[in-house]
Amino acid sequence: MSIFLKLKWFFKEHWRMYAVGIFLLFLTDLSHVIPPYMIGLFTNKVVQRDLTWQYLLVFLLILALLFLSSYVFRYGWNTHIVKGAALLERTLRKRLYDHYMEMDAPFYQKYRTGDLMSHASNDLSSIQRVASGGILMTFDSSANIILVLASMILTVDWRLTLIAIIPLPFLAFGVSLIMPRLRKAFTAYQEGFSKMSDHTQESFLGMKVIKTLGQSKEDIDYFNHQTDEQIKTNSHVARVDSLFDPLATIVMSFSYVLTIILGGEFVLRGTISIGQLVSFAAYLSQLVWPMFALGQLFNVLERGNASYDRVMDLMNEKSAIHDDPNGIAQVKPGELNIRLKGFAYPDGTKTVLKNIDVKVGRGKTLGLVGPVGSGKTTLLRLLLREFDSYDGEIDFSGHDIRDYKLSAYLSSLGYVSQDNFLFSTSIAENIAFSNPKLPQKEIEQVAKLAALHDDILQMPNGYETEVGENGISLSGGQQQRVAIARALIVDPAILILDDALSAVDARTEKEILGALKNQRQDQTTIISASRISSVINADEILVFAHGRVIERGSHAELLAQNGYYADTFHQQEMASHYEAKLTGGDN
Ligand SMILES: Nc1ncnc2c1ncn2[C@@H]1O[C@H](COP(=O)(O)OP(=O)(O)OP(=O)(O)O)[C@@H](O)[C@H]1O
Known part of the structure; x- marks a missing residue:
């Protein structure tokens, strides 16, 4: 739950959107506890052979209205909560990207590119799930549990309710045992993923070196080994994760058995009607989802928490370069x-x-x-x-x-290094990188200064020729001259x-x-x-x-x-x- 405290700054900023979303979520849950009660009444009518066409019509009409309003409420909370999560992801992504841009050379020496990329993708997605699924499950399952239990007590019988929920604390206990394992397994998975993307990126960049030194097989073997390791850690996450579902099913089965035994006895004794027992069973089935959600919730929160800590560790790294505003x-x-x-x-x-x-x-x-x-x-x-x-x-x-x-x-400054990075766009766009609106005439002018104009005219599409990733379709000398032209357009001091x-x-x-x-x-x-x-x-x-x-x-x-x-x-x-x-x- 500490992830919610860590994200307090965000929820505080967007509390209105979340308040509307959560209110609509509550209305949806409220609309769900009425049908079981009505089904109980309906059952009693059938048992007492008292069912009229009029009653059936009103019954169906109310049900239809309830389903329709539940549909509208669901649409409402969905858009509000999902929008909030997208906002959080965007905010964090921008902050992280700005931070990457601000950081100095030692930072890039300390962290591998694969790590930085995985923080910007996987970790941010896990945090985003806290603000969508996490919020949804927390409020939906608590509202559901409270409303369903209240309905069971008020419309059926408090003793039956008390007995039926006896197994539930076991579920909470099971979850508290599984949770730390899941966290450990997930951290190992994330680290493995970073390592693998890092290696993949290095292999792509060093493809020529790998091939010419006859290391292709070794590289493929290493990659396969890492993939196998990754599958192992991933299936470990899945194994730990999958402990939740059987646990919830077993616990709920015990609840049903207790309900049937005690509820049957109550009906025979005339303490409750058959309709009330039917309502009760329907209510009990409504507790299944919140229990599953509870299991999922801890998973989502734990992942989000671990990811948030990793992203914050990165954000807390300070650049040694002092930028005086x-x-x-x-x-x-x-x-x-x-x-x-x-x-x-x-x-x-x-x-x-x-x-x-x-x-x-x-x-x-x-x-x-x-x-x-x-x-x-x-x-x-x-x-x-x-x-x-x-x-x-x-x-x-x-x-x-x-x-x-x-x-x-x-x-x-205009800086041109020996190893020039070219973007996968046209030559003209590469040259005009710092000013995409630069007129063609000026692009050609700097290309002439960099002794590149004549080469470009001989290319298939002239200035519009696409440069492959890292400019592999250009010669080393041509790449250097594109980079010189690119630096010259700013007329650097x-x-x-x-x-x-x-x-x-x-x-x-x-x-x-x-x-x-x-x-x-x-x-x-x-x-x-x-x-x-x-x-x-x-x-x-x-x-x-x-x-x-x-x-x-x-x-x-x-x-x-x-x-x-x-x-x-x-x-x-x-x-x-x-x-x-x-x-x-x-x-
Ligand atoms: N990031 C670094 N951390 C520690 N030492 C470094 C780092 N980068 C370079 N050096 C060391 O600084 C010294 C000067 O390196 P530098 O790259 O400035 O030389 P250079 O004259 O530019 O060589 P070249 O022509 O190969 O680029 C070398 O001894 C090098 O090992």
């Missing part, structure tokens, strides 16, 4: 100033970035190069405000980036390219970089790359190693230093020279 709401183009003494990832002990001091003037381009794991992406992640906990400052346009309103700051040109050929790379230089004379551009050719036109280039800047300067200055940069550049030049002879385009 009164933060600066406008981000203007300006100078970028990075003064970092040090940064370590929250879960790591190693300092990943040390003593970085760089100023990027308005309209300038900063290049970042260095070996794998040297800290380039980490610096970009700080710029993207994935982490706020660094020692030092990053200022943009005269303000610490932590002083901006988070949404305003992030929407002034800072454009960040994180190895975003790694899959395009040297000629296309040159074309894109030239277009960007022309286009972005007033805004900041940061290019992180493993290929030196991507940064040669940058105003300043930082060379990273082990989280420190080991060389810095323009392309010409760095070549003159004859260090890591110059070495790498010459090696890459030679490699690309041979590669150009072998290939004609990007991969």
